Amino acid sequence: MADKSPAERILAAVRAIPRGQVAGYGEVAHRAGLPGRARLAAKTLSENTDPKLPWHRVLRSDGRIALPEGSKGYREQCQRLRAEGVTVVNGRVRGLKAARTVDEQVWGPLD
Numbered sequence: 001m002a003d004k005s006p007a008e009r010i011l012a013a014v015r016a017i018p019r020g021q022v023a024g025y026g027e028v029a030h031r032a033g034l035p036g037r038a039r040l041a042a043k044t045l046s047e048n049t050d051p052k053l054p055w056h057r058v059l060r061s062d063g064r065i066a067l068p069e070g071s072k073g074y075r076e077q078c079q080r081l082r083a084e085g086v087t088v089v090n091g092r093v094r095g096l097k098a099a100r101t102v103d104e105q106v107w108g109p110l111d
Contacts, residue, residue, distance in 0.1 A: 010044045017057040020084040022093055024061040056080035063093045
């Protein structure tokens, strides 16, 4: 990924989030090789024009939707997540925790 721009790396990390799962902005940045750059991940997603990008799978680190409650984007994010079987209650995803690493995502958490 070193030959890609930071934005391209962030978008690739978002595309890699499996259907029905979520990740925080910080985790997306980390997976893109940009640890500590959660705000860059958020900015990159806010500028996205690809309608196929699964942007709705990215949340705040506390599991909440970052968009203003009641906004069009907020409602769309809730709808998309629910369509994938994700439980959203009062703007917060319930019952899911993003894997901390790619290994944990593939193999599960260490016991």
